[in-house]
Structure formats: C-alpha cells, structure tokens
Amino acid sequence: VQLVESGGGLVQAGGSLRLSCAASGFTFSRYIMSWYRQAPGKERELVAAITSAGGLTNYADSVKGRFTISRDNAKNTVYLQMNVLKPEDTLVYYCKVRFNDVNYWGKGTLVTVSS
Numbered sequence: 001v002q003l004v005e006s007g008g009g010l011v012q013a014g015g016s017l018r019l020s021c022a023a024s025g026f027t028f029s030r031y032i033m034s035w036y037r038q039a040p041g042k043e044r045e046l047v048a049a050i051t052s053a054g055g056l057t058n059y060a061d062s063v064k065g066r067f068t069i070s071r072d073n074a075k076n077t078v079y080l081q082m083n084v085l086k087p088e089d090t091l092v093y094y095c096k097v098r099f100n101d102v103n104y105w106g107k108g109t110l111v112t113v114s115s
Contacts, residue, residue: 008109021095029073
C-alpha cells in the first residue's frame with residue numbers, strides 16, 4: 001500500500017488549495033479514504049472522510065462549509081479542496097486508508113496559511 005500526498009504549499013488567509021492523494025497497492029474503489037491533519041506534538045485529527053463510491057462524506061466541525069473531500073476511483077486518487085483557509089489550518093495533512101485492519105498513511109503535505 002502506498003499513499004502519496006501532494007498539493008500543499010503557502011497561501012494567504014482566505015485563499016484555496018487542493019490536496020491530492022494518489023493511492024496504489026490495493027483496490028482503491030473498495031475502501032473509505034480519509035484526510036487527517038496534525039500539529040507538532042499533537043495527535044492527528046480527522047479532517048474528512050469519504051465512502052468507497054463517494055456517496056457519503058464526513059467532516060470535522062472546524063472545516064465544514066470550507067473543505068470538500070472527493071475521489072476519482074478511475075485515477076485511484078482522493079482530493080481535499082480547501083477554501084477560505086485560515087492561519088489555524090497551517091498543519092501537515094495526511095491521507096489514510098485502513099486496509100486489512102492496518103492503518104496506512106502517506107508522508108504528508110504541509111499547508112501554510114499566512115495572515
């Protein structure tokens with residue numbers, strides 16, 4: 001299983017970024033995919049999740065109405081569209097899949113929001 005995030009970077013407050021996570025090594029279309037984020041010294045927190053066919057999504061209260069998770073099963077990729085970014089969104093963002101009772105994580109992508 002391999003997950004590779006991309007799309008992070010520096011953006012001004014109020015701006016937008018789209019993160020991507022390219023997956024391989026498992027049948028992508030069968031699994032729930034999630035985005036998490038983590039501040040230094042803190043546990044990772046769930047940002048958003050999407051069911052295998054994309055019909056259901058779930059968001060942390062802190063990002064509802066600003067972030068949108070989506071997936072393209074033909075491309076084995078899950079996305080996180082982030083709008084109206086705030087300085088407190090400055091964190092490392094990780095993609096996750098639970099496969100065969102094991103959580104697999106990407107290496108993360110850093111999002112920095114300047115005020």
